[in-house]
Amino acid sequence: MSNAQQLALDGVWRNNPALVQLLGLCPLLAVSQTLVTSLTLGLITLAVLVAANTLISLLKRTLVDDVRLPLQILVIATMVSAADLLMQSYFFELYQRIGLFIALIVTNCTILGRTELFARRNPVMASMADGFWMGLGFLWAITLLGGLREVIGRGTLFDGMAQLLGPAGDAWRIEVHQSPVLIMMLAPGAFLALGCLIALKNCVDGYYESRKTDRLLEHPASGESSPNHRA
């Protein structure tokens, strides 16, 4: 597998920031009440992650080791403030709903984690790619979580899309059922849903792992990786 594919697989699945690293739980759990808010937060996190990774990678030669953490936080905070201002200019109504959590992206450990572990030691293009794939991993996890919670907890899907797309977004709204389960809207529901997602991911991983092991047992010669290799 090439390096680029490796990065993509890591970010989106194998080392998914939300489901494997369990970073950025605060926004992940707090904002995932509906699909639209989740999608928005995921997109902004993705943008901030790419921008912060790129900038830190560009600065890596001049990065003085003693002050690298404050500097990284400064860069991330700047990107988040910029995103906050842009959102207020273009998606004001949505900002009224999740504005509080935009500022909290600064504290999303996924971002500091990627700048510290990856961007600081890798070339610009690779850092950009890493930011993108990690961001995408966070985006799909939070969107799925938001969709799940909205369907069960409210009985709707795509509610409030108009705040993102303008009046045309109202057509997206789907009424799924009439018996909302309130707990899914509250904090415990967020934990329950996240737990189920993690379990599902582990299940899928376990299934492929066992298939790989079976194949190796049947044709030991053709297998390249050892059975102990973690998928």
Added chain:
Amino acid sequence: MKAALLMLVLAAGAAALLIGGLATATQQRIAQNQVDYDLQQLQRAIKNLSMTLVQPTPDSTHFELWSDNLRQGFLLPLETTQGYNGTIRAWLAVDQAGTITAVSTRSHQETPGIGDIINAGAPWLDQFYDRDVRYHQFRSKRLGGDFDHVTGATITSRAYIEMVGQGLKAHAHRFMTGDADE
């Protein structure tokens, strides 16, 4: 050490310039968005597009509702901190006689899901229409009043009912003494 200091100062300067520039560039647009948003909420609050909103004095917090060159009523800002969490803000529209014509929540931070009963346009708010402080008790039925509360959201419901009642009473008082009648 010197290099570290220099680096931090430079980076902070660059960040300040970027954010400052962006803030200046977007300031006007954001202010305009805020005005549009408030206006949209006001119009949703009065539910009657033929009415014109008039601010009696530039710094007054309430609005007058005019149509056909006649004052039809008032739009009053309400707020209470007696809810479950934070401040609840709402608009209350009343007609000339002091009867409620519309209630609309501007902002609240009640528990999502449970506190949704007071969201703008929620059916629970319909019970306030056509109520009048002279003939109705602004308490929940359990406490001998005229309004339904929502099980599980008792504090939110009670705060809201009392907020509307007090707002209405204060308005009636001002209206009677002529203060609001500029």
